[in-house]
Amino acid sequence: MMVFDSLLALIIAALAWRCVTVRDLFQAIVTFIVLGLMLALSWTRLDAPDLALAEAGIGAGLLGVLLLSTWRVVRDAGPDQGEGPPPSPWVRTAAAVGSIALGTAFAVVLHTVEVDSDRAGGLALESLGEAGVEQPVTAVLLNFRSYDTLLELGVLLMALIGAVLLRSPLIHRPAAEDTGTESPLLPVLVTVFTPLVLLMGTFLVWAGAHSPGGAFQGGAVLAGAGVMLVLGGRLGGDAQVSLLLRALLILGVSVFTVIGLLLMPLEGAFMAYPEGLVYPLMVTIEFSLALSIGLTLLLLFTGTNGLRGAPA
Amino acid sequence: MTEFLPVLAVFIPLLGGVLQFLMGPRAVPVWPMVVSGATTVCALALVGSVTNQGDIQHMLGGWEAPLGIPLRVDGLAAVMLLLNNVVGGLVSLYALGAHGRSGAVNSHFWALWLLLWGSLNALFVSGDLFNLYVALELVSLSAIPLVLVAGPRKTVAAALNYLHFALFGSLVYLAGVGLTYAVAGSLDLTLIAGPLAEGGPAGHMAAACLIVGVLIKAAIVPFHIWLPAAHGNAPAAVSAVLSALVVKSCMYLLLRLWTEPLAGITVDAAAQLLGIIGAAAIGYGSVQAFRQERLKLVVAYSTVAQLGYMLLFFPMAVATAWEGAVYHGVAHGVAKAALFLAAGNVLLYVGHDRLRELRGLDRPLALSVFAFALAGVSIMGLPPSGGFIAKWLLLSAALETGQWWWALVLIVGGFLAAAYIFRVLRYAFLNAPGPTIEIEGPVPPRLMSWTALLLGVLSIVLGFTTAPILGLLGGLPGAAP
Amino acid sequence: MSIMPEPFALAAAALIAVGFYGFITQQHPLRRLLAINIFGNGVFMTLILVAYWLPGDADPVPHAMVLTGIVIAVSATAFGLALIRRRILDANRKQDHGDD
Numbered sequence: 001m002m003v004f005d006s007l008l009a010l011i012i013a014a015l016a017w018r019c020v021t022v023r024d025l026f027q028a029i030v031t032f033i034v035l036g037l038m039l040a041l042s043w044t045r046l047d048a049p050d051l052a053l054a055e056a057g058i059g060a061g062l063l064g065v066l067l068l069s070t071w072r073v074v075r076d077a078g079p080d081q082g083e084g085p086p087p088s089p090w091v092r093t094a095a096a097v098g099s100i101a102l103g104t105a106f107a108v109v110l111h112t113v114e115v116d117s118d119r120a121g122g123l124a125l126e127s128l129g130e131a132g133v134e135q136p137v138t139a140v141l142l143n144f145r146s147y148d149t150l151l152e153l154g155v156l157l158m159a160l161i162g163a164v165l166l167r168s169p170l171i172h173r174p175a176a177e178d179t180g181t182e183s184p185l186l187p188v189l190v191t192v193f194t195p196l197v198l199l200m201g202t203f204l205v206w207a208g209a210h211s212p213g214g215a216f217q218g219g220a221v222l223a224g225a226g227v228m229l230v231l232g233g234r235l236g237g238d239a240q241v242s243l244l245l246r247a248l249l250i251l252g253v254s255v256f257t258v259i260g261l262l263l264m265p266l267e268g269a270f271m272a273y274p275e276g277l278v279y280p281l282m283v284t285i286e287f288s289l290a291l292s293i294g295l296t297l298l299l300l301f302t303g304t305n306g307l308r309g310a311p312a
Numbered sequence: 313m314t315e316f317l318p319v320l321a322v323f324i325p326l327l328g329g330v331l332q333f334l335m336g337p338r339a340v341p342v343w344p345m346v347v348s349g350a351t352t353v354c355a356l357a358l359v360g361s362v363t364n365q366g367d368i369q370h371m372l373g374g375w376e377a378p379l380g381i382p383l384r385v386d387g388l389a390a391v392m393l394l395l396n397n398v399v400g401g402l403v404s405l406y407a408l409g410a411h412g413r414s415g416a417v418n419s420h421f422w423a424l425w426l427l428l429w430g431s432l433n434a435l436f437v438s439g440d441l442f443n444l445y446v447a448l449e450l451v452s453l454s455a456i457p458l459v460l461v462a463g464p465r466k467t468v469a470a471a472l473n474y475l476h477f478a479l480f481g482s483l484v485y486l487a488g489v490g491l492t493y494a495v496a497g498s499l500d501l502t503l504i505a506g507p508l509a510e511g512g513p514a515g516h517m518a519a520a521c522l523i524v525g526v527l528i529k530a531a532i533v534p535f536h537i538w539l540p541a542a543h544g545n546a547p548a549a550v551s552a553v554l555s556a557l558v559v560k561s562c563m564y565l566l567l568r569l570w571t572e573p574l575a576g577i578t579v580d581a582a583a584q585l586l587g588i589i590g591a592a593a594i595g596y597g598s599v600q601a602f603r604q605e606r607l608k609l610v611v612a613y614s615t616v617a618q619l620g621y622m623l624l625f626f627p628m629a630v631a632t633a634w635e636g637a638v639y640h641g642v643a644h645g646v647a648k649a650a651l652f653l654a655a656g657n658v659l660l661y662v663g664h665d666r667l668r669e670l671r672g673l674d675r676p677l678a679l680s681v682f683a684f685a686l687a688g689v690s691i692m693g694l695p696p697s698g699g700f701i702a703k704w705l706l707l708s709a710a711l712e713t714g715q716w717w718w719a720l721v722l723i724v725g726g727f728l729a730a731a732y733i734f735r736v737l738r739y740a741f742l743n744a745p746g747p748t749i750e751i752e753g754p755v756p757p758r759l760m761s762w763t764a765l766l767l768g769v770l771s772i773v774l775g776f777t778t779a780p781i782l783g784l785l786g787g788l789p790g791a792a793p
Numbered sequence: 794m795s796i797m798p799e800p801f802a803l804a805a806a807a808l809i810a811v812g813f814y815g816f817i818t819q820q821h822p823l824r825r826l827l828a829i830n831i832f833g834n835g836v837f838m839t840l841i842l843v844a845y846w847l848p849g850d851a852d853p854v855p856h857a858m859v860l861t862g863i864v865i866a867v868s869a870t871a872f873g874l875a876l877i878r879r880r881i882l883d884a885n886r887k888q889d890h891g892d893d
Contacts, residue, residue, distance in 0.1 A: 103810025269374040
C-alpha cells in the first residue's frame with residue numbers, strides 16, 4: 001500500500017500545483033474538484049471515511065457546482081475583470097521562497113513531532129458510553145464539544161445572510177438559448193453528482209445502524225438533492241422568503257440552544273443532558289441540524305432568500 | 313446563578329440575532345433594543361460578579377477538561393467584556409437612529425449585529441483553543457456581511473478583500489491548533505502551556521502559526537491592507553464596532569495566548585519583532601492617516617496605527633506594560649467608536665466626508681464635532697483621558713525595562729496622532745470664506761449625536777477610572793504577585 | 794513516529810506551501826479563494842494525520858475539528874463567490890449605463 005499512498009500523495013501535490021498555476025480559470029476549478037475527490041480518497045486511507053464523504057459531498061461536490069456556476073458568470077462578463085496587474089517577478093520569487101520554506105518546515109515538523117498519546121480524544125473514546133451515541137465523531141460533535149457545533153451553525157447562518165444581502169442569485173434556469181452547445185455543463189454535472197449523492201445516502205443508511213448518522217453528511221445529501229432539483233429546473237430561487245422556510249433555517253440552532261438553556265438549571269451546565277434522555281435528545285438535535293444545514297447550503301447555492309417550485 | 317452568566321452573555325444576543333432573522337423587518341426596532349438591553353445588563357452583571365467574587369468558570373455539557381469546553385471569565389476577559397458591552401450598548405442606541413426603521417436591509421443589520429455581539433462575547437469567555445477558532449470565524453463572518461449594509465456596490469470589493477484575509481488568517485491559526493493538539497493532547501488553554509514548551513520544533517511551529525494567524529486577523533501591518541477600505545466604507549455603526557471591538561478582540565487573543573499557553577515557549581527575538589512591527593504600524597498608520605482625503609479613512613488608518621501600541625507590550629512584558637496595553641485597548645475602543653460615530657453624523661449631514669470640502673461644522677454639528685475632539689484627546693494621549701493613562705503606563709514600562717527606544721516611539725506616535733486629529737478639526741472648524749458646502753442630508757437625530765458625545769465623554773472619563781479597571785484586570789499572568 | 798517519509802505528511806506540507814504561494818501570487822479573487830481552500834485542505838490533512846497517529850482507533854476530536862472546519866470553509870467560500878458575482882454584476886451594470 002506504500003506505493004499506492006505515495007502515488008496518491010504525489011497526485012494530490014501535483015493537482016494542487018496545477019490548480020494554482022494553470023492559466024485557465026475553468027481548468028483551475030475542475031482541477032480543484034478533482035483534488036477534492038483525491039483528498040477524500042486519501043482520507044479513507046487515513047481511517048477517516050466520514051470526513052472523506054464530507055469532503056467529497058460538501059468540499060468537492062457542492063462547492064464544485066457552486067464554483068462552476070460562478071465561473072459561468074465570470075466567463076459571460078468577459079476577460080477583463082479589473083484585476084490588478086500580475087505580481088512582479090520579485091513578489092513571485094519571494095512567494096516561492098516563502099512557500100518552499102513554509103512547506104519544508106511543515107514537512108520537518110510533521111515528521112519529527114512527538115505525538116502525545118494521552119489526549120482528549122482517547123478520553124472521548126472511553127466516555128462513549130455516557131454520550132448517548134456510539135459513533136465517536138458524532139459523540140464529540142453533538143455532546144462533548146457540542147458548543148463548537150452550535151457556534152458553527154451560527155457561521156452558516158451568517159454566510160447565508162451575507163449572500164442574501166448581496167442579491168446576486170445564480171440563474172440556473174436552462175433557458176432556450178442556454179441549452180445545447182452553450183451549456184454542455186449541466187447534464188455533465190448532474191451525471192457526476194448523482195452517484196455522489198447516492199453514495200452518501202447509502203453511507204447514511206449504513207451509519208444509521210450504528211448511530212443516528214451524521215448531521216453534516218445528512219444535510220449535505222439534502223442540499224445535494226435540492227441542488228439537483230434546481231439544476232433540473234424543478235426548483236428555483238425566489239426573492240420572497242416564507243416564514244416556514246426561515247423557521248426551518250434556524251431550527252437547528254434554536255433547538256440546540258433552547259434545549260441547552262432549558263436544561264441548564266436542572267443539570268447545572270449548559271448543553272448537559274439528563275442520563276435517560278440523552279439518546280432521544282441527540283436524535284432530535286441531529287435531525288433538526290441536518291434539516292437546517294441542508295437548507296442553508298441549498299440557499300447558499302441559489303443565493304436567494306427563498307425557494308419555490310418552478311413552473312413545469 | 314453566577315456560573316450561568318457567561319452562557320447568557322453569549323446566547324442572549326446570539327439567540328436574539330437568530331430570532332431577529334426569523335421575525336424579519338416587523339421586529340425592528342423593538343426586539344433588537346430589548347435584546348441589546350438584556351445583553352448589556354447580563355454582561356455587566358457578569359463583570360460585577362467577577363469584580364466581587366473573582367474568576368468564573370463554566371464547564372459546558374458538564375464534561376471535565378480536557379474532554380469538554382470551558383468558559384472562563386478572568387480579569388482580562390472581564391475588562392474586554394466591559395468594553396464590548398458598554399460600547400455595544402451605545403452603538404445599538406446609535407443604530408436605533410441610523411437603522412431603526414423597518415426594512416429588509418435594516419432587519420439583516422440587526423440580526424448580524426446581534427450575532428456579532430454574541431460572537432465577541434463568546435470569544436472573550438472561551439477557554440478552548442479550537443473553540444476560539446470557531447469564535448474567530450463567527451466574528452469575521454458576521455462582521456464582513458455587516459460592511460455590505462452600506463450598499464453592496466461600494467463595499468463589495470472591500471468585503472471580498474476582508475474575507476480573503478480573514479479566511480486565510482483563521483486557517484493559519486487552525487494549523488497552530490492542530491499542531492498544539494498533536495503535542496499537548498488537549499485544547500484547554502490552561503493545560504497546553506507545559507507540553508508546548510517541551511514540544512520542540514512542533515511546539516514552536518504551533519506557536520508561530522497561532523500568533524501569525526491572529527496577527528493577520530487583527531490587521532497588523534503588513535496584513536492591514538484590507539482594513540481601511542472595509543472600515544472606511546461600512547455604515548458608521550459598523551465602522552465603530554469593527555475598529556473598536558472586532559480587531560481589538562484579536563489583539564485580546566494575542567495577549568491571552570502569549571501570556572498563558574505560549575508563556576513557556578516565547579522567545580525574546582519574537583517579542584522584539586512584535587514590538588518593531590508595532591512601531592512600524594504606529595509610524596505607517598499615522599502618516600497614512602495624515603495623508604487621507606476622506607474623514608472616515610483618516611479614522612480607519614488611525615486604527616492601523618493605534619493597534620501598534622498594544623504590540624509594545626511584548627518586548628517589555630512587565631506588569632506596567634501589561635496594564636498599559638490592556639488599558640490602551642479599552643481607551644482606544646471607546647475613543648475610536650466615538651470618532652466613527654461622529655464621522656457618521658458628518659457623513660449623514662453633509663452627504664460626503666471629503667475633508668477639504670468640510671467647513672464650519674462646529675455650529676450645526678456641535679455635539680458631534682465636540683465628541684470628535686474629546687475622543688481625539690484620548691487618541692493623541694493628552695491628559696486627562698484614557699489614552700493618556702495607557703500611554704503613560706507604557707512609557708513607564710519602557711523606562712522601567714531600560715528600553716528607552718519604545719518611549720521614543722510613544723512620543724513620536726503621540727505627535728503624529730495630534731497632527732492628523734488637528735488636521736480634521738481645522739477643516740471642521742474652518743470658517744474661512746470659500747465655496748460653501750452643499751448640505752445634502754438631514755441634521756442627525758439627537759440620539760445619534762448624544763451617543764457619539766457620550767462615548768467621547770467616556771474616553772475622557774477613562775482618565776479617572778484607572779484604579780477600578782486595573783483592579784479588575786489583575787496583574788500580569790504568571791508574574792509574582 | 795518513524796523517520797521514514799510519510800507520503801500524506803508530505804502531501805499536507807505541499808498543500809500548505811502551494812496554497813500559500815497561490816494566496817500571494819493570484820490576483821483574481823476566485824483563484825485566491827481556491828488557493829485559500831487548498832491551504833485549508835493542507836491544514837485538514839494535518840489534523841487527520843494527528844488523529845491517525847493515535848494508537849488504536851482514530852482520534853475523534855481532530856475529526857470533529859475537520860468536519861467543523863470544512864463546513865465553515867465551504868460556507869465562507871460560498872459567501873465569497875456571492876461577493877464575486879455581485880462585483881461582476883455591478884461592473885456590467887456600469888458598462889451598460891455608462892458611469893454612474
